[in-house]
Amino acid sequence: MDGWLCRSRIKLHKIILTELQKQLLSNYAENEKPNESCAILFGTRKTGIIKVEKVFLTKNIEQSPTSFTISAEQRLEADKMERDMNLEIIGIFHSHPDSKTYPSSTDEKFMELNPVVWIIFSGVSKDLRAYILESELLEIPIEIE
Ligand SMILES: [Zn+2]
Numbered sequence: 001m002d003g004w005l006c007r008s009r010i011k012l013h014k015i016i017l018t019e020l021q022k023q024l025l026s027n028y029a030e031n032e033k034p035n036e037s038c039a040i041l042f043g044t045r046k047t048g049i050i051k052v053e054k055v056f057l058t059k060n061i062e063q064s065p066t067s068f069t070i071s072a073e074q075r076l077e078a079d080k081m082e083r084d085m086n087l088e089i090i091g092i093f094h095s096h097p098d099s100k101t102y103p104s105s106t107d108e109k110f111m112e113l114n115p116v117v118w119i120i121f122s123g124v125s126k127d128l129r130a131y132i133l134e135s136e137l138l139e140i141p142i143e144i145e
Helices: 019-032 072-085 105-113
Strands: 014-017 038-046 049-058 088-096 117-122 128-133 137-140 142-144
Touching (some): 014 019, 019 088, 019 117, 038 072, 049 072, 049 088
Antiparallel strands (some): 038 088
16 A cells, blocks of 8 residues: 555544644644645644654745745655654645645645545634545644644
């Protein structure tokens, strides 16, 4: 199987973030304005519940308010971190400085290539939401602990 989550047939029903992780991601997104920000999320998955254990804040090399790209170097670094920490890359985070959290059509294309949970922050509503693309686009509830 290609994708990380394709290995699992168990439906995801929530993703758990700590308050600190939520603040870290929200603050990062606000600080990177007017550009989109991005991060790679590591964690564990058990019976449909994903728990984020580590956030890797990455650079948006596009420096764009409407798109993001993580450098090949940082993606390699993330692969190495995944092995070293014995955690899975369970999600990708990015922000929409001027729009709602809902994935754009470009996001959907990349979600197909990277079938992990996508967490999106809206600089407008200051809201954080999680999505996954299976046969259709689904929103996964986020629980803050
Ligand atoms: Zn987007």
